[in-house]
Amino acid sequence: MSRRRVETRADANGVKPGVLRRKTVTTFARIRRDIEGLSVAWDDVSSGYVADLEEIYRYLDQLEEGLKGQMEYLAEPWADGWGDQ
Secondary structure (H helix, E strand, O other): OOOOOOOEHHHHHOOOHHHHHHHHHHHHHHHHHHHHHHHHHHOOOOHHHHHHHHHHHHHHHHHHHHHHHHHHHHHOEOOOOOOOO
16 A cells, blocks of 8 residues: 655645755845845945845845745645645
8 A cells, every 4th residue: 555645835836845945045145145246336335325235134044044934834734725825
């Protein structure tokens, strides 16, 4: 007798968590590099603008921290009519 695979939220939404995670991490890294480049360019021009860029950088930290929870969410079992739709 074979075990039936339980459908997950990822399955129900047609996404592959590993692919989505890698794409997200790669995109965050690119954004961080761009923000760092802008910060260097604006460093001698406007400390207020650099502070705004640093705020974006901190927000990216928060998003990245939440990524693990989102991956766990996608791995949860899915039942018809349950959860986000």
